[in-house]
Amino acid sequence: MIYFDNCATTKPDAAVLSAFIKINETFYFNAASPHEKGLETNQLQEEARSQIKNILKLDQQSIVFTSGATESNNMALTGMARAKKAFGRTIITTEIEHPSVLETIRGLEQEGFAVKYVKFKEDGAFDMDHFRGLLSPDVILVSVMHVNNVMGAVLPVAEIAEVLKRYPKVHFHVDCVQSFGKVPLVIDGVHSFSLSGHKFHGLKGQGLLVVNQLRNLAQTVYGGGQEYGFRSGTSNVAANVTLSKAMRLAMEEMEMQRARLYQFKQEIESFVKQYPGIQLNSQAGGAPHIVNFSFVGIKGEVIVNAFSRRGIMISTTSACSSKRAKLNETLTALHVDEATITGSVRLSLSKYNTVEEIEAFKEAFKEIYSEVEELLNK
Ligand code: PLP
Incomplete structure (x- = not known):
């Protein structure tokens, strides 16, 4: 074959797969448990979180472990739109986004938000002039993908971030699912971004949301308060730890x-x-x-x-x-x-x-x- x-998905790296099994065998404890084994498990997960911060060369940003980019995109867009609704109600995106972005924004339209789509030029390039023209005082959120999953088009994230520097109220979210490990990430001026481990030889069910000023995000998942209270649910420690491994391999290679x-x-x-x-x-x-x-x-x-x-x-x-x-x-x-x-x-x-x-x-x-x-x- x-x-x-x-x-669609990649074959897991053998090193990631064997580490996942090993961690499930030795650290199957609940990272929120107060006993020794729970504390050790939590420490392992926090070490992975700081390794990821180093891999991504992050500074002030927070890392929220999720089940994948669908969840991360939902959480970032819904959380930021709701948090910022007092400042405006318009969201800018493109028609070529993945459904985890487009459908989330359609859901937000039902809540009273308006959406504007940036056009592409005849040659398929993102139309920066059209984008600039869509910006108005009512815009609170811009969401684009870094690399398109159907055509491979690379969107001008750095240029968009540069334009948005003059709009401090706007949150800029980037879907990095198809770009991570394939083209260098653009982080400067980006306020949140999402990843899925299984797209770069990690495992299904592993994902990240990286956010600047996490405290500004409105909560969308309720429960036991894991992941700084933003993503409740018993932590999938083996997935989170081996995500860090898959990310390191992808960046090295x-x-x-x-x-x-x-x-x-x-x-x-x-x-x-x-x-x-x-x-x-x-x-x-x-x-x-x-x-x-x-x-x-x-x-x-x-x-x-x-x-x-x-x-x-x-x-x-x-x-x-x-x-x-x-x-x-x-x-x-x-x-x-x-x-x-x-x-x-x-x-x-x-x-x-x-x-x-x-x-x-x-x-x-x-x-x-x-x-x-x-x-x-x-
Ligand atoms: N964003 C893009 C660009 C994708 O290609 C995909 C999946 O193909 C996703 C988001 C969703 O990722 P997942 O299915 O891992 O949640």
Whole structure:
């Protein structure tokens, strides 16, 4: 089996997996228990929290362990919007965000908040002028993703943060799920960001919300008061501790993997684009691990199934939102036409992919192309 669906999830690193089992065997205690074993377990978790602060080179920010970025995005957006509602009611985001952001904001609309979406230019670039024009005294929250999960577009987080320096009332949240370990994080001027461990060879159920001035966040989860009172529930210590390990590995390997994956990406792109009827969708300057192209005139699902039958796992859209409508939303916002959207497929790469796998992909592609060639709009 060849796995090219690493934006959906990645294979856990063996070191992370074995540490997770070991910690569950030796530190299965409740980190909130007052006895010796509880205190030791709590200490282990707090050490992981400070290691993460070092890995991310954080200063004043707080780290809240969560079950993943969906929870982190919900918590940050709902908590900040509610906390700031006395100052304004407008939220700015984009139409290409993950549903954990878009649906949370739709929920906030039901509570009386208004939402404005930043446009993208014809070439798919974030429209900074349009963004500047949307800013008004009523804006309290801006939320963007760093790297888009469908197309690999990298959003200009540093430039947005720079513009927002003149709007001290605005909280700037960034979804770093697809960027962590792939491109350098931008933290300066960002007030909160989210991560999921399973996207960089950690485990499902591991996540973070990093927040500046946590005390300003409105509480959204109620219970025993864990995680500074913001995320109640018995701590998943083994997950939290091994998240730190997965983060360290990802950061140590980033520069090397970034160059390697970028080379693979370029190789795939220059190979597929020689074929008439194949349209390259991933933008120049995009994330190193995401390749998106279309078999114009053929359904992406047909192509995914054809690769799948040959043991190669690729994707049409983000696995988190299997509904085609979501993919259409992202691609339409980026000005991709209907036929290209329908035929779009995504390959997302990881450190475990090899040169041999890229060659196997090319061979499978040639076979599939010759099977469907007649049907392509060339
Ligand atoms: N944000 C982005 C950009 C994603 O791609 C995903 C998942 O694919 C998420 C958030 C949600 O992550 P999780 O499902 O781990 O909560």
